[in-house]
Amino acid sequence: MTVRVERDGQVTTVILDRPAVRNAVDGPTAAALAGAFRSFDADDGAHVAVLWGAGGTFCAGADLKALGGPDGNRAAPDGDGPMGPTRLRLAKPVIAAIAGHAVAGGLELALWCDLRVVEEDAVLGVFCRRWGVPLIDGGTVRLPRVVGLGRALDMILTGRPVAAPEALAREIAALPQPCLRSDRASTLEGGWLGEGEAMANEFRHGMTVLAAPGMADGVDRFRGGAGRGGAPA
DSSP states (O other), X not given: OOEEEEEETTEEEEEEOOGGGTTOBOHHHHHXXXXXXXXHHHOTTOOEEEEEEGGGOSBOOBOGGGXXXXXXXXXXXXXXXXXXXXXXXXXXXXXXXXXXXXXXXXXXXXXXXXXXXXXXXXXXXXXXXXXXXXXXXXXXXXXXXXXXXXXXXXXXXXXXSOOOGGGHHHHHHHSOHHHHHHHHXXXXXXXXXXXXXXXXXXXXXXXXXXXXTTHHHHHHHHHTTTTGGGOOO
């Protein structure tokens, strides 16, 4: 069971429980997350939900090792999002309790929540930038609205939350460019669109990158172990 739900009075806690893969979300886990939040929203006795990850990590994003297989995340313009609940508009608040890493799709899950409570050791970032994998689940739409356009572009273009100013240009130039430019365009365009239209625009940009011939290169590097432990990817 990769998603557990606990209830304490009026508070529902939804727990991502795949610690062996740092709570990365595959297709079945995304479906379980969406189901858990639908049940929370329909429960008259539940007033607030908390989303957190077991084992000291909030969520490392989509499970790229499942990409292309039967357990891969769904990628369709309608229905549930690739990470599960990210297209739902609930009637009740959800709080992200973030410890460890909340990166890539994990950051998108945190941005979907109404509030984020972050431990001092937490790391947030668009780490999918390293693999040429685009944000397609609200990242380019919600991040600018939460932290402002300037900070959002810093995170989206660099692929990490903190970078030395003198190294930024070279680091940006070394990253997979089609994905970087697609996410940049979606971020800039999304600020002038309504949320639904912005989400659809982000998805169109991202699917173009995912369908490109070079897309598999970054995923293969990830599967081969590049970038682990914060090393350059």
